[in-house]
Amino acid sequence: MEMLLSTLVSALLMGMLFALVALGLAIIFGVMNIVNFAHGEFLMVGMYTAFLTATIFSIEPLLTLPIAAMVGFLLGIASYYMLVRYLLKGPMIAQLLGTFGLMIFLRYLAMCIFGPDYKTLEHGLLIGKSIMWGPVVLSYPRLGTAVLSMLGFGIIYWMMDYTRLGKALKATALDVEAAGYMGIDTEKMRGLAWGLGGATVGIAGALLINFYYVFPTIGILFCMIAFATVALGGFGSIKGAFIAGLIMGMIIDLGGTYLGPQYKFALIYLTFFLVVVIRPKGLFGW
Amino acid sequence: MLKVEKIEVRYSGVPVIHDVSFHVNGGELVSIVGANGSGKTTLLKTVAGTLHPAKGSIEFEDEDISTSSTVNIVRKGITYVPEERRIFGPLSVEENLKLGAYIVDDREEIEKNLDYVYSLFPILKARQKQLGETLSGGEQQMLATGRGLMSSPKLLMLDEPSLGLMPKLVDEMLEAVATLKEEGKTILLVEQKVREALEMADRGYVLQTGRTIYKGTGEELLETDIVKKAFLGL
Numbered sequence: 022m023e024m025l026l027s028t029l030v031s032a033l034l035m036g037m038l039f040a041l042v043a044l045g046l047a048i049i050f051g052v053m054n055i056v057n058f059a060h061g062e063f064l065m066v067g068m069y070t071a072f073l074t075a076t077i078f079s080i081e082p083l084l085t086l087p088i089a090a091m092v093g094f095l096l097g098i099a100s101y102y103m104l105v106r107y108l109l110k111g112p113m114i115a116q117l118l119g120t121f122g123l124m125i126f127l128r129y130l131a132m133c134i135f136g137p138d139y140k141t142l143e144h145g146l147l148i149g150k151s152i153m154w155g156p157v158v159l160s161y162p163r164l165g166t167a168v169l170s171m172l173g174f175g176i177i178y179w180m181m182d183y184t185r186l187g188k189a190l191k192a193t194a195l196d197v198e199a200a201g202y203m204g205i206d207t208e209k210m211r212g213l214a215w216g217l218g219g220a221t222v223g224i225a226g227a228l229l230i231n232f233y234y235v236f237p238t239i240g241i242l243f244c245m246i247a248f249a250t251v252a253l254g255g256f257g258s259i260k261g262a263f264i265a266g267l268i269m270g271m272i273i274d275l276g277g278t279y280l281g282p283q284y285k286f287a288l289i290y291l292t293f294f295l296v297v298v299i300r301p302k303g304l305f306g307w
Numbered sequence: 308m309l310k311v312e313k314i315e316v317r318y319s320g321v322p323v324i325h326d327v328s329f330h331v332n333g334g335e336l337v338s339i340v341g342a343n344g345s346g347k348t349t350l351l352k353t354v355a356g357t358l359h360p361a362k363g364s365i366e367f368e369d370e371d372i373s374t375s376s377t378v379n380i381v382r383k384g385i386t387y388v389p390e391e392r393r394i395f396g397p398l399s400v401e402e403n404l405k406l407g408a409y410i411v412d413d414r415e416e417i418e419k420n421l422d423y424v425y426s427l428f429p430i431l432k433a434r435q436k437q438l439g440e441t442l443s444g445g446e447q448q449m450l451a452t453g454r455g456l457m458s459s460p461k462l463l464m465l466d467e468p469s470l471g472l473m474p475k476l477v478d479e480m481l482e483a484v485a486t487l488k489e490e491g492k493t494i495l496l497v498e499q500k501v502r503e504a505l506e507m508a509d510r511g512y513v514l515q516t517g518r519t520i521y522k523g524t525g526e527e528l529l530e531t532d533i534v535k536k537a538f539l540g541l
C-alpha cells in the first residue's frame with residue numbers, strides 16, 4: 022500500500038515532465054499540422070546544453086534552465102526557417118521524411134561530438150535528495166521538475182488564452198488563410214510555434230538532467246512517450262497534453278513497477294495503439 | 308482608391324484572369340458579377356495579396372501593392388471577407404470579431420468597432436459568447452462580414468455574402484451591405500444575385516471566363532443583353 026502510494030506520487034510527478042515534453046510537440050502540431058520527429062532530439066539538445074553549462078561553469082543545474090530554453094528556442098526557429106518552411110512546399114511524404122532526417126542528423130551529430138557515453142550530473146540543489154512525506158518518498162528532482170513543468174504549462178496556457186500573440190497563434194492554428202486575412206503574419210507565427218516548442222522541450226531537458234543520464238540516442242525514448250501523450254491528449258491540445266502526460270506517467274511507472282520494467286515500452290505502444298483505434302482525435306482533440 | 312490595370316493571374320502557370328482592369332473610387336459600391344468559375348474570387352484574392360498577378364499592376368491609394376503580402380495589404384486598409392466565410396469555429400463570436408481587429412492597437416477603436424458591428428448585426432450581440440461553429444449559416448456570414456469591418460478598413464471586399472442563405476436572409480444581408488454603402492464605406496462586392504448587386508451598385512463589371520466583357524453603371528449593365536439573358540433569365 023505504501024509502495025503503491027509512493028509509486029503513484031512519483032508517477033504523477035514524472036507525468037508532469039512527460040507533459041512538458043509533449044507540450045512542444047502539441048504546439049508545433051497544433052499550429053501547423055506537422056509532426057516533429059526530431060522532438061526527442063530537441064530534448065537531448067536541451068539535456069546536453071544544461072549538462073555542459075552546469076559542468077563547464079560549475080553552476081547550479083537549475084540556473085541552466087533559461088540557457089536551455091534559449092538554445093531550444095533558437096533550434097526550433099532555425100529548424101523552421103532552414104528546413105520546415107521548404108518542406109511545406111513539398112508533398113506530405115517530404116514533411117514526414119524531412120523532420121525524420123533532422124532527427125537522424127541531430128542524433129548522430131551528438132554522437133560525433135559527445136560519443137556514446139552516458140553522462141550524468143552529480144552535484145546540484147536537487148540532485149540525489151529526497152524527503153519523506155508521511156509514508157511517501159518524494160524525490161527532490163522529480164518534485165522540482167513537476168513544479169517547474171506546471172509553471173511552464175501555466176505560462177503557455179495563459180499566453181494562448183489571454184495574450185494577443187496567443188490569439189494570433191490560435192488563429193493560425195485553426196485556419197492559416199483566414200488568419201492571414203486578419204493581418205496576422207502567419208509565417209512568423211509558425212516560426213514562433215517552432216521556437217516555443219523548442220524552448221519548452223529545452224526546459225524539459227534541463228529539468229530531466231537533474232535525475233536522468235543523457236546520451237545521444239535518448240531522444241527516441243522520450244519521443245515515443247511524447248507521441249503517445251500527444252495522441253492521447255489530442256493533437257494540438259495543450260490541456261490534453263497535460264492530462265495525458267499525467268496518465269502516461271502512471272501507465273509507465275505503475276506498469277514498470279508492478280509488471281516489470283521490460284513492459285514499460287510495450288505499454289506505451291499499446292496505449293498509442295488503443296487511442297488510435299478507439300478515439301483517434303484523442304481526449305481533447307479538435 | 309483601388310486601381311487594377313491589365314492583370315493576368317495564374318494558377319500553377321495556367322492563366323485564369325486575362326488582361327482585367329477595374330477601379331474603385333472612394334465611397335463607391337462596385338459590383339463584379341459573372342458565372343461560376345469566371346474568376347471573381349481569384350480577382351479578389353489577388354487584390355488581397357493571397358495571389359499575385361503575373362502581369363499588370365494593382366495600385367491602392369497611388370501605391371503599388373501587386374507584390375505586397377496579405378499582412379501589408381490588411382495594414383494598408385483592405386480587408387477580404389472570403390466566400391467560404393472562414394470564421395474560427397472553436398472561438399466565440401466576440402473572439403472572432405476581436406481577431407478582425409488584430410492590427411488595431413487602440414483599445415477604444417476596437418470597442419467602438421465592436422459596438423458598430425453589434426449595431427449592424429444585433430443577432431451577433433445576442434450570440435457574443437457562443438462558439439462560431441454553432442452559428443447558423445446566415446449568422447456566420449454576418450460574423451465574417453463584421454470581422455472584416457473590425458479593422459476600420461478603407462476598402463471592404465465581400466465575396467458572395469448571400470451564398471447559401473435562404474431568401475429572407477439574402478435580403479437582410481444585402482440590406483446590411485446597402486447600409487454600409489450609405490454610411491460612406493467603400494465596397495467591392497462579388498455576387499451571384501446579379502440583379503440586386505447591380506441595382507445597389509454605383510458601377511459594375513461583368514466577368515466572363517477571366518475577362519471583363521462589360522462595364523458601366525449598375526442600370527446600364529442591367530440593360531445589356533448578356534446580363535438579361537445569362538443572369539436574369541429574360
Ligand SMILES: Nc1ncnc2c1ncn2[C@@H]1O[C@H](COP(=O)(O)OP(=O)(O)OP(=O)(O)O)[C@@H](O)[C@H]1O
Nearest residue numbers: 318319323341342343344345346347348349350390
Ligand atoms: N486553387 C486553384 N487551382 C487551380 N485552378 C483554380 C483554383 N482556384 C480556382 N481555379 C480556377 O480558376 C477559375 C476561376 O475560379 P474562381 O474561384 O475565381 O471563380 P468564381 O468566379 O469565384 O466562381 P464561383 O462563382 O463559383 O465562386 C476556375 O476555372 C477555377 O477552376
Ligand SMILES: [Mg+2]
Nearest residue numbers: 347348349390
Ligand atoms: Mg468565387
